[in-house]
Amino acid sequence: MALTLDKLTNDERFSGDNVLHFLLYLPLGLILMSTRVILGLVLWIAAIILPNKSAVRQILSTLACWTFGVYVELNGGRDPRCSVLVANYVSCLDSLAATYTMGSISLRKWKVPPFFASTLGIKNTAQFVRKEHFTEIPIKPVLLQPEGGPTNGKGLLKFTDWSIPIGNRVQPLAITVERVFTNVTVHRPNDKSDVFPWWDALWFLWTPCSIFTLKLLPAVDRMEDSDQVFAERVRQALADALQIEVTEYTWEELNRGPRVRRRAAIQSEVMRRARHVKEVLPLVPLKDIVKELEKTRSVDVTITNFLEGLVPYTPEVESVAEPQPSTSQAPPKYVTPLPTGTFPKSAKERQMSFQDRKAQMIAEARQRYIEKHKLQIAC
Template identity: 70%
Template sequence: MALTVDRLMNDDRFCGENVIQFLLYLPFGILLLIIRTFLALILWIASIILPNKSAVRQMLSTLACWTFGVYVKLKGTRDPRCSVMVANYVSCLDSLAASHVLGTISLRKWKVPPFFASTLGIRNAAQFVRKQHFAECPSKPVLLQPEGGPTNGKGLLKFTDWPFQLGNRVQPVAISVERIFTNVTVHRPSDSRDKFPWSDALWFLCSPASVFTVRLLPAVERHDDDHGAFVSTVRQSIADALEIEPTEYKWEQLNAGGRAARRREARDVSADVTRLAAQVKEVLPRVPVRDIVRDLVNTRSVDVTITNFLEGVTPYTPEPEPPSEPRPSTSQAPPRYITPTPTGVFPKSAKERQLSFQERKAQMIAEARKRYIEKHGLNVALNNC
């Protein structure tokens, strides 16, 4: 089955099948969050005080992995001739995992504190100068993720072209991550390239462990001027290593598709509530529409909402009755109806509630019969019930 946009996104955080196990773990997760928050404070202080040396950066990277519960498995061999690595994008901490085992620098446009970016192995893409970087630290490769944004790992987004203009020889890197109970990445309507996903990072702190597998693949070299074939080869190499399907979707389409799906869902819900409210209004014409809609949002049932209003569970202020149309005079006496005014007060005893329900039911039936008789001009006299 072909991949669609919604199958590349996670909209829910919980990913397990046993909710009870997750609830049993939750107290330990909260305790783990407190401990790791204390470690994050130590990490922040250390990053400010300690000098910017390679050994210090490696120590801070290790402490950051402990803080976020990140465990990294490295597979494959790094090609020393490649100063550019190209990887897929699965989480906000891909750069930390790669920096910890490969010493890479990742390019991001996130607006995060400098110490936080340095600890995660991030450098702002707007401040990155290629020649200066390779002149100062030629042994420190650059990790590029041309998908532009994270997916749930079930497919590979279409790559942008600019990373492949940095060199004619790149090394593909396949990154995968496993975690119990919760999804690593969840898409929200406010997702942006410039904003760090703090909610995803928070769940790293709560989770027992997030296991990253960083797989180094054979380097790919450009042999001719066919730029498209070069990009396609690198992308296909990563897709084959992850055993997933390369798609033609871009991250902008993925994110816009998620927002559009949510808007469609909201419109569908609104239309459904409006339709149900019209049905309730036909039965209870004196109940305000706003009160009907408010109750239907919770119940999504016409019968339950009507019962709530009739039994006084949902209080409301009755609307005034519309003026009745003049009827032709007849020799017969006009019919009489039971029209007790609803109080909107919930009775205390079960007996009183039952009596109230019967009275309101009789009122509803009588008013419906009255409207039917008047609408069709029937000359019918009813006895008082």
């Protein structure tokens, strides 16, 4: 069964573990977060003071792993002939796990402070003028995650094309993350690929431990394949290793999916309610009904506001046929009584009058609906 877009994202932070365990851990989690924040300040100062050397960066990466509670397990060996690693995308700290274990460089468009980028092993893509730069440093592999954005790990997104033409040999890297209590990545309507997800990173500080498992797969050669075929072979190798499905969705579709679905569902529900109001109040313009429903979220309240005159509107003009010179003209089926000009004195009488008019209009609308759809319902 093919995965749908909503199956590839986590819209809720909590993963459904035992609530009692979560509540018992909550005080300890707050203490742990406070301790890690202090450790993060030490890391920030060290990143500013210490020189930008390989050994120093390794120390900073270790401190960053302690700060975020990241534990990394590395399986398999790196192919020294490959300068490019292609991995799936599951969290904002994938690059930290790869930098800590393999000293790799990860390409991102994130707008983060320089010390933070250096600690995570991040290089901005704008720093690389030519794609040949990737092969100039074979000792430090370049980590690419061409999905473009994270998923919940149940499927593999379609690779973007900006990184595929690099090199004729790449090594796939399968990444999985395990954590108790909370999901690693939560998708929000305003997610942007060039903004670091600080909220997801904050939950790394609270969680006791996040276990990253990195599995290096056998290298894949391009041979005579085109860029698209080569990308699909690498993607299929990752999917087989992770035992997940390959999908035809892109990160752009996934990112805007929840927002579009929620907006469409809300709009559909509003229009459904507006049609009900329109059947009761046929002279009220549909646009005014929709506008009022967006405020009240209730059919009954909307009808009441229009009947009591609380919401002004311009009645729609119904098309009236020209009268024919005939003495056997049938009277109209539905006649709404005109105002008598007498305003009830007491609130009780006004309420009864309003309820009578409302009941009559609902009954007429119901009868019109039955006749329109030719329903066999006893009135």
